[in-house]
Amino acid sequence: MLENEMIQYRGFHNIVENGEVTGFQVCLRQCVYRGTWLSQFRFGALIVDGVEYGPDDCTFTVSGIEYKYEEMAPLWRVKWPLNEVMVVKVKKPGGLAQGVHTVDVRTGQIRSYLPPRIDASLTAPRDPNARFDMRGMSNERQLIIV
Amino acid sequence: MAQNEPKGVKRGVSSYCYDKFLYVNMDMEDMFRDMYDMGATGLEILADGVIEGYPYPSTAWLDKFFALTERYNIIPVEYGHWVESRLFPDRDGTVEEQAEMLIHDIKLAHLMGFTCMRTKLGVIDETLSPWTDWREVIRRALPYAEKFDVRMQPEIHSPTLLKDPMMMDYCEFIDKEQTKFFGFNIDFGVFRNKGVHTFPGQDPNRPLWSEPEDIVPLLPYVYCCHAKFYDMDENFDEVTIPYKKVVQLMIDNGWDGYLLSEYEGQNKDNMFHVQTQLRRHHVLLKNLIGY
Numbered sequence: 001m002l003e004n005e006m007i008q009y010r011g012f013h014n015i016v017e018n019g020e021v022t023g024f025q026v027c028l029r030q031c032v033y034r035g036t037w038l039s040q041f042r043f044g045a046l047i048v049d050g051v052e053y054g055p056d057d058c059t060f061t062v063s064g065i066e067y068k069y070e071e072m073a074p075l076w077r078v079k080w081p082l083n084e085v086m087v088v089k090v091k092k093p094g095g096l097a098q099g100v101h102t103v104d105v106r107t108g109q110i111r112s113y114l115p116p117r118i119d120a121s122l123t124a125p126r127d128p129n130a131r132f133d134m135r136g137m138s139n140e141r142q143l144i145i146v
Numbered sequence: 147m148a149q150n151e152p153k154g155v156k157r158g159v160s161s162y163c164y165d166k167f168l169y170v171n172m173d174m175e176d177m178f179r180d181m182y183d184m185g186a187t188g189l190e191i192l193a194d195g196v197i198e199g200y201p202y203p204s205t206a207w208l209d210k211f212f213a214l215t216e217r218y219n220i221i222p223v224e225y226g227h228w229v230e231s232r233l234f235p236d237r238d239g240t241v242e243e244q245a246e247m248l249i250h251d252i253k254l255a256h257l258m259g260f261t262c263m264r265t266k267l268g269v270i271d272e273t274l275s276p277w278t279d280w281r282e283v284i285r286r287a288l289p290y291a292e293k294f295d296v297r298m299q300p301e302i303h304s305p306t307l308l309k310d311p312m313m314m315d316y317c318e319f320i321d322k323e324q325t326k327f328f329g330f331n332i333d334f335g336v337f338r339n340k341g342v343h344t345f346p347g348q349d350p351n352r353p354l355w356s357e358p359e360d361i362v363p364l365l366p367y368v369y370c371c372h373a374k375f376y377d378m379d380e381n382f383d384e385v386t387i388p389y390k391k392v393v394q395l396m397i398d399n400g401w402d403g404y405l406l407s408e409y410e411g412q413n414k415d416n417m418f419h420v421q422t423q424l425r426r427h428h429v430l431l432k433n434l435i436g437y
Contacts, residue, residue, distance in 0.1 A: 002169050004415075033165035034194035039234050076233050076243065082195045083169040112232040112268030112277070117346075119232065 002029045006139045007103055008085055014095030014145060021095040024048075024145070026103060027085035035082040036109040038062065038075035044106030044123030046088055053090045061087035096145045104140040151187070151221060153402050155393065155435045158188020158223055160372065160408045161196050163424055166415040168195060174211070178218040180421065184428040188370070188404035189215070190224040190264065193251065197258075201250055211258060223404045224262040224331070224370050225255035225296070231268025231277040238268075241279055245286040248298075252287060256294035262369045264331045265298040272345045274306050281319055284328055291327035297369045299331040305345055307353060308336055308360035320367055329367040335374040335410070340386040358391040365401050373405035377412075378426035382433070393434045405431060 003009060011027030026046065030036060043060070045052040055069035062080045066089075072078075080086055088105075108122035159181050164172055174196060181189070197203045203211075215222060229248050233239030239247075248265070255263050265284075268277040277283075284298065291298055300316070302308065320328055342354040361368075377385045393405070407427050413419040 001171065004170050029169075033162060033168075033192050034228070035200065037230065037233070040230065040232070073235050076230075076239070079194075079200060081198070081200065083198060110230075110232050111228075112230045113228060113266045113274075115269060115272050115274070115345075116232065117272075 023091045025089040036080040038072035040110035047104040157431045160190035182218040188223040190406040192226040222259040225260040226264040227251040303333040304335040308356040333372040370404045372408045382429040
């Protein structure tokens, strides 16, 4: 089962490769009622303690396959399934320090069935006053690195 | 299975009601159990969310689906899916790409026993007018819909009005193609007459809702409906939609099909609230349609 929030606690940890801490990862679920074709996935930034990690700072793992952001753009037959998390990995030598971190994310899926105007709100900074901002609700969580 | 169903207005539930819980604290069987409690036999799934491995479920998953529908007396009615027009960051999906997606869904819907589809087309404006070349996409899919015996239905959803020009376009298309395999899912939100939002740039003279009578000329094209509801009170009345009038018109006109509950009110992430709203809704529907 998944956690209710978009940002999952499970899966949040530093990445260790060959004994070195090379970065960190966080898992996301889709708080909507369908999965996402990778060509319709949009990512603004992962924001940790106010530091923004954009699409080119991250990789995205779906069903075990790791993609760079631009690699997903043509993949209209590949689905990020609703019942699976996406792993977002960030290269950051030394990783995140032990203790509490504030984690937020700006992301979403294109929905052709809604007015085109709404697409732009997916990756834009949150506007708490916008009625149709699909991300009006905060995804922010306080998570601990051990 | 479906052919043993009685003629007339019948009731069911859309998986959309449970979307906040699916994979978090509920699975497909929990959904079916809740429906069974209410005597709601008709099922709409949002295919992409409910079918594990969509659009290529395993035979093991399909076997599980069939076993559960049998156990809980569920009739697969409507397969909810999307035809994506804004498919790529730099361009729209072509007619070929959109038709490919749609034809695959037709085959999968048929395989799972569904007879209707809620075919959500891409839109280009605030009143939800369909993507420019929608006719060609649908035309390519029609032979498949006919062969596999499933009816494609765009969902007619607020702020669209039942008298909007696009409805005439759809009806003209259906008449020209002389097809029974393309019609409408009328979402009852179009009749909502309280608390209706306007969209940016809306003409102040534009009506905010459709009248119940507006559904009558469309009924021959309607194979199932989203029984949208927002607020069921303790007396089992929907306070924003004139349910009694709409359903009575459907009964009087001999309409045969399923009303599929779709809850879109407050506290959609509170399971007790949603279950209560849903059961109140089925008390209302059961009393209106007689069983």
